[in-house]
Each structure stands twice: as structure tokens, then as C-alpha cells.
Amino acid sequence: MPAEAAEQDGGSSRFRVRLANFEGPFDLLLQLISQHQLDVTEVALHQVTDDFIAYTRALGAEWDLDEVTEFLVVAATLLDLKAARLLPAADVEDEDDLALLEARDLLFARLLQYRAYKQVAALFAELEAGALRRYPRSVALEERYLGLLPEVMLGVDPAKFAEIALAVFRPKPPPTVSLDHLHAGKVSVREHAAVLRVRLAEAGQATFTDLVSDCEHTIEVVARFLALLELYRESTVQFEQAEALDELHVRWTGGSVEQAAAAAEQDRANDEDEEYG
Known part of the structure; x- marks a missing residue:
């Protein structure tokens, strides 16, 4: 193979093969053999x-890992193809089967993948070099576009800013651990049920927020809620809620105010009996 034809292939390897029947880049060997332009059995791979x-010893410390890797891949492919070509004729039905074996050779496929990765890496390097030559816009906005910007609506007046500043710079109180929950008094669900009976009987209906507006502690709110569940079980109240997590409306269905007051007195009496019983 003439050296001019080898150079036209554009081989990237600096190592050149000089044989009696071929001279040119080493990776060109595989291409010629795969295209049946050169017989692999005529290539002296040991030489x-x-x-x-x-060649690598002559390079010394400047040897290229990519070039050595490419040589090993191509040499292994050529060696495998040569071994297949040298098989006894009885093991191969015809020349087409041997050509198919060579075309689908695993090492040949790996070489193609290796070349593809090299091309993609070169493309990434080119894109990175091009990106380094790009610079962001460093000039002000053009005059004709200034009027298109919307006005900034902060919604905070100077008084609000002053209040925020005071909150930021105001000394924070030292952290303390509350012990109120350790000494919380007992809360009676019956007592709260008695309060709710009278209040709902007089108002007819109310929201849960209104019913717990006079509670000072969370435990009292819980007691009011449990009391409402007790009244609902007695069928003396009905719940209405438009949708999940919406305001809960409570409607009284337990009779007149007098009946509610009597039931409330009974709740208090039962509560005292349980306390002192």
C-alpha cells in the first residue's frame, strides 16, 4: 500500500507500519482488512x-497512553481475525461464513466504539473551546427597552420598613423551657359539654372557632372538641363542613334552652359524682 494512500485516510496515530506489502498508519490496517483489500494472513503481526x-521505548517518558491503548485494541482485533482466517477449511462452510465472522467480530465492534468515543471527545473539546470565546453582555439595556420594564411594586411603606428594622435589631429574650405543662390542672370534658349545651341552645348554631374563643390553653380546646363529639353521639348537635379542612359549623338539635340547661346541670352533677365518688 503506498504511503500517499495511507495519509489520505487521515490516521491519527503517529506510529507507522513499514512492511513489505504495506506502509502507513497502523489503524489503517484494520480498515483495509475489513474491506478485503488486504489479506490478514499476509501481515506479519510479530514484526x-x-x-x-x-517505537514506545524511543519515546521514553513522552509516550501517549491513548496511542498505546489504540494499538492494543487494533492488534488484538487483527490477531483474532488472523486466527479465524487460519482455521482449517473443514471448520468453515464457505468464504461468506468467514467474512460474516470477521464482520461481527467482538473486538472489531469494540474498536468502532473506541473510535466513536474519540470523535465525541474531540467534539466536546471543540465545543468547550468555542464556549471559552463567548462573553456575556456587559452593556446597559438599550434606551428603547427601558420603558417596557414594569414598575416594581414593593407593597411596603416606610413605616413597615421601620417596624421590620425594629424587630430585627430588638434584643431577643433568652430562651427558656416552660414547665407549665407539668402543672396543668385537670380539665373536665363533661364541664365543657355543659357549657356547650347552653351556648348552642341559645345561639342555635356556631362555628368551632367561636366555641373555643374563650379557651386559654390548648388542653381546653381539646376538651371542647371531645365534648362536641360526645354531644354528636347523643344526637344533640349536627356538623356541617363545606369541604375538607374548611370551617366546622355546629348546629344545635337537642331541644329548647330549658332542656339544654337541665342536661347541663346533670352533666355537672355526674362530673362531681365521678370526682368524689
């Missing part, structure tokens, strides 16, 4: 290997 070892 190529010796020449490459001498």
Missing part, C-alpha cells in the same frame, strides 16, 4: 509488535 515496542 509490527516488535516495531511498536521499539
